[in-house]
Every structure is written in structure tokens, then in C-alpha cells.
Amino acid sequence: MxxxxxxxxxxxxxxxxxxxxxxxxxxxxxxxxxxxxxxxxxxxxxxxxxxxxxxxxxxxxGQSQFAITRGNAFEAMVKANGCAELLALLRTELDLSVPEVEYYDLASVGDNTANAVRYRRTRQLFDHAVVTGEGTLFDHPLLRLDIAGATAYLEPDVVALRLGGQFHVVEIKSFAVVDGQADPAQVAAAARQSAVYVIALRELIADLGEDPDALVSHNGILVCTNDFTNRPTAALVDLRKQIAVVGRQLSxxxxxxxxxxxxxxxxxxxxxxxxxxxxxxxxxxxxxxxxxxxxxxxxxxxxxxQEGTVDVLGRGVCDDLGGLEDMATVLALADGSVEPPAEFDDIARLLRQARRMRLEIAG
Ligand code: SF4
Known part of the structure; x- marks a missing residue:
């Protein structure tokens, strides 16, 4: 067996x-x-x-312990009292019409925190929301994603909302938005993570027999701190590109x-x-x-x-090297100590030129 x-x-x-x-x-x-x-x-x-x-x-x-503690405190503040701060943001900053609020915390089912139990409860509540149109906030929903044939449970510390007939993934991050601008690298990382959640949520909706693209928005909601204060601000982020890239790579x-x-x-x-x-x-x-x-x-x-592969130089350089795989060959072509095969003539010429320039600069 x-x-x-x-x-x-x-x-x-x-x-x-x-x-x-x-x-x-x-x-x-x-x-x-x-x-x-x-x-x-x-x-x-x-x-x-x-x-x-x-x-x-x-x-x-990785984050320092201070940053982790600060992040947790910020998230707890945004989610306090049934996500009161979050709801205010959605209504005032994003001008979203949030219907009468129902709030579900899915961190546990009773005292049970087992993945399978929490996932079943999440699925049940989303099913109910789809059928009745009720259910506005889902805190800590447990989602599932197939990663190369193995099941991974995702415990987003985000809230999925039903706004305008669509679920939205909310990502709460404690990095700062200053004068309307945030660190692009942090925004990009948050967008990739939100895309993973959108894909997982779409799998759940598809599993319910519903149309995932129609019911799960490609816009995520990013909540950050405003101007170095502890006050939150929110923005809609178009995740279509990230969803396509992550989905393609998963497959x-x-x-x-x-x-x-x-x-x-x-x-x-x-x-x-x-x-x-x-x-x-x-x-x-x-x-x-x-x-x-x-x-x-x-x-x-x-x-x-130690292996001397060209991978350490990054994808861009590897592409420029057109299939040469080890550093020793690259260096030998650059200093002319080996004759290039015909298909590497162009690359060898550029390597020799680059070496000449480097030597000239080095004096
Ligand atoms: S090659 Fe990169 S991604 Fe793979 S295990 Fe090493 S560090 Fe991680």
C-alpha cells in the first residue's frame, strides 16, 4: 500500500x-x-x-521583535470592537457602502482550533453568505490551497468582506504611508501575499459551486499606518497582475x-x-x-x-550569458584562454570587451 x-x-x-x-x-x-x-x-x-x-x-x-510586536498591536487596534476602525475607514476613506455589519471571528470554533474544523466552519459561513447575501466581516478565515499536490492551510490575519456583492481580501500592515506614498517594495510584497489569499478564497468559492471570479474581487484592501502615527489609512490595490503571476507559477x-x-x-x-x-x-x-x-x-x-555556477549572478546576467553555466568557462572566454564554440562567438566578444574595459578602468 x-x-x-x-x-x-x-x-x-x-x-x-x-x-x-x-x-x-x-x-x-x-x-x-x-x-x-x-x-x-x-x-x-x-x-x-x-x-x-x-x-x-x-x-x-526578517522582522525584529519590536516590529512584530508593533504590527500585532496595530492589527489588534484596527480589528478591535468587531473591526470598528476598519469599517470607519472603508466608509470614509474608500467611500464604500458597507451594509449592516455581521462579524464572525473564525480563529477557533468554540474551543476547537484544528485546521480541518476551522476550514469547515469558514466554508460553511461563506456558503451562507453567498446564498443569503449576509455576512459582512470574516476575521481569521482559514483557507486552503493546493501547493504542488500538497494541501497548505492559510491563516490570513486579514478579513474578507462582502462589498457590492463581492468578497474583498483585507491586508493589515504596520508600515507607514507618508504623504500618500509607501515603500514600493513593502507594497509589492503585501500585494503578492494578498494575491495568494485571493487565489485561495477563489478556490473555496469554486468548491462551493459558485463563480469565483464574479464573487471574489481582484481588488485587495491594504490598511497601513498613516504618516508615522498609529492611525490607520486604507487603499484599494489592483491585484490582477499578481494573481496572474502567482497562479501561473503555482501551476x-x-x-x-x-x-x-x-x-x-x-x-x-x-x-x-x-x-x-x-x-x-x-x-x-x-x-x-x-x-x-x-x-x-x-x-x-x-x-x-563553491559550485561555480553563474546562477549567483542573477537572472538578468544568466540571460545575457545565453546558456553558459559555469563561471570558469565565462572567465576563460573573457580572457581568451579558450576558443568559443561558434554559437557563443557573440557572447565571447562581449565578454572580452567587458574585460578590456574593466582592466582599463582599474588602470
Ligand atoms: S535556492 Fe533560494 S529558494 Fe531555494 S532553498 Fe536556497 S535560498 Fe531558498
């Missing part, structure tokens, strides 16, 4: 610290869909921060079953002397973008440098 996928993933995780997928990890995974290492670590719900530390390359990104992920089949028997991500060998045995696809999005970036960069 074949072992079910969840059991195989539990075995792969072993006693390693668990860490659930969230919209940020899914958005990051879809940014590098060719990386089997990240796909397996995330599918097995392994805490990559712990793995990176075990490998001797602790991550150097391109190699199936987790297939990746598991390629692993040797009995391997796991348990901390211990075998961990480095296990991680090294799974294909990675390091790019400089990993630095901003994956906890294993320093470990994978060191590995890629």
Missing part, C-alpha cells in the same frame, strides 16, 4: 521544528518555482530558520510526490550530522533574489559559489 502524502511529509520533517506555510512563504516559493529544496522544506512544514542555523548560515532578514511547480520519489529512502530534515548532506542532496536554484525571500539564502549562496 502506498503511504499517503501527509505521512510522507511528516516523515521527511521528522523531529525538525515545524513552521506552517503562509502567504509570504507561498509568494516566495512561486518567485523561485524551480527550487526543489525550498518546495520540499515548505511542503514538509519545516522551519527553514532553524535549518539555516543548523547549517551554520543563520538568516539575516508550474513540480509535484511534491515526484520530488519525494527522487529522495533516497529514510532521509529527513532532523537536526544532526546527516542534515547538511540531506539538504545538499536536494537540488536548489539559488538566485540573488533569494536573499530577500528565503531563510536559506546564505547557505545556498555559499554552495552556489
Amino acid at each position: 502506498t503511504t499517503p502524502l501527509p505521512a510522507r511529509l511528516d516523515r521527511l520533517r521528522g523531529t525538525a521544528t515545524a513552521c506552517r506555510h503562509n502567504a509570504r512563504t507561498i509568494a516566495a516559493l512561486t518567485a523561485n518555482p524551480g527550487c526543489a529544496r525550498r518546495a520540499l522544506l515548505d511542503a514538509a512544514a519545516v522551519d527553514k530558520t532553524v535549518i539555516a542555523r543548523e547549517l551554520g548560515f543563520p538568516p539575516r532578514f 508550474r511547480l513540480t509535484s511534491i510526490e515526484q520530488l519525494l520519489d527522487e529522495l533516497p529512502d529514510g532521509v529527513s530534515f532532523e537536526p544532526g550530522p546527516e542534515l547538511a548532506r540531506t539538504v545538499a542532496g536536494i537540488d536548489a536554484r539559488y538566485t540573488p533574489e533569494c536573499m530577500a525571500s528565503c531563510e536559506l539564502a546564505f547557505a545556498c549562496r555559499a554552495e552556489a559559489r
Whole structure:
């Protein structure tokens, strides 16, 4: 009898610290869909921060404890008293007509916080809302998304609203909007995460037999702090591009079953002397973008440098190198110590030119 996928993933995780997928990890995974290492670590719900530390390359990104605490306090303030602040924002700043409010907190069902129970309750309430038109606010809905054949539960700390007949995903972030402008990188990251939630919510609506595109808006609502105060402000964000990109990348992920089949028997991500060998045995696809999005970036960069692949130079340079894969060949073509094959004539000429210029500048 074949072992079910969840059991195989539990075995792969072993006693390693668990860490659930969230919209940020899914958005990051879809940014590098060719990386089997990240796909397996995330599918097995392994805490990559712990793995990176075990490998001797602790991550150097992520929010400080101060920023996390501040973010949680801001979110709690926006959601206090049945999301009173949020409703005021929607009515005054976005000019949305919010009907008589019904508020549901789905963080637990009674005392039960099990994923399956919360997902069933979320599904039931959305079904009720679709049929009756009732149900305005859903706090902490639990959504589900198929990631390369493995189910991931998403616990957005957002609220889905029914406005003008459509559900909207709301993302609450504590970064500042100053004079109507916010950090573009933070807005882009928030938009990618919201797109993941929209896709998951559309799956739920489709599962109810309804039209997901008609019922789930492609506009997300982003709530941020205003001008460095603790006061919230809100904006509608068009997520169509992000939804298309994330959706396309999700459909391109190699199936987790297939990746598991390629692993040797009995391997796991348990901390211990075998961990480095296990991680090294799974294909990675390091790019400089990993630095901003994956906890294993320093470990994978060191590995890629040692292997001498051109991937460390980034996608743009790789494209310019037209299929040359290792640094040694690139450098040899640049200094003319090897003759280029005919198909690399143009690239070799540009490399020699770039080297000449560099030497001239260096004096
Ligand atoms: S840092 Fe490593 S594991 Fe993470 S996405 Fe990049 S290559 Fe994959």
C-alpha cells in the first residue's frame, strides 16, 4: 500500500521544528518555482530558520521583535470592537457602502482550533453568505490551497468582506504611508501575499459551486499606518497582475510526490550530522533574489559559489550569458584562454570587451 502524502511529509520533517506555510512563504516559493529544496522544506512544514542555523548560515532578514510586536498591536487596534476602525475607514476613506455589519471571528470554533474544523466552519459561513447575501466581516478565515499536490492551510490575519456583492481580501500592515506614498517594495510584497489569499478564497468559492471570479474581487484592501502615527489609512490595490503571476507559477511547480520519489529512502530534515548532506542532496536554484525571500539564502549562496555556477549572478546576467553555466568557462572566454564554440562567438566578444574595459578602468 502506498503511504499517503501527509505521512510522507511528516516523515521527511521528522523531529525538525515545524513552521506552517503562509502567504509570504507561498509568494516566495512561486518567485523561485524551480527550487526543489525550498518546495520540499515548505511542503514538509519545516522551519527553514532553524535549518539555516543548523547549517551554520543563520538568516539575516526578517522582522525584529519590536516590529512584530508593533504590527500585532496595530492589527489588534484596527480589528478591535468587531473591526470598528476598519469599517470607519472603508466608509470614509474608500467611500464604500458597507451594509449592516455581521462579524464572525473564525480563529477557533468554540474551543476547537484544528485546521480541518476551522476550514469547515469558514466554508460553511461563506456558503451562507453567498446564498443569503449576509455576512459582512470574516476575521481569521482559514483557507486552503493546493501547493504542488500538497494541501497548505492559510491563516490570513486579514478579513474578507462582502462589498457590492463581492468578497474583498483585507491586508493589515504596520508600515507607514507618508504623504500618500509607501515603500514600493513593502507594497509589492503585501500585494503578492494578498494575491495568494485571493487565489485561495477563489478556490473555496469554486468548491462551493459558485463563480469565483464574479464573487471574489481582484481588488485587495491594504490598511497601513498613516504618516508615522498609529492611525490607520486604507487603499484599494489592483491585484490582477499578481494573481496572474502567482497562479501561473503555482501551476508550474513540480509535484511534491515526484520530488519525494527522487529522495533516497529514510532521509529527513532532523537536526544532526546527516542534515547538511540531506539538504545538499536536494537540488536548489539559488538566485540573488533569494536573499530577500528565503531563510536559506546564505547557505545556498555559499554552495552556489563553491559550485561555480553563474546562477549567483542573477537572472538578468544568466540571460545575457545565453546558456553558459559555469563561471570558469565565462572567465576563460573573457580572457581568451579558450576558443568559443561558434554559437557563443557573440557572447565571447562581449565578454572580452567587458574585460578590456574593466582592466582599463582599474588602470
Ligand atoms: S535560498 Fe536556497 S532553498 Fe531558498 S529558494 Fe533560494 S535556492 Fe531555494
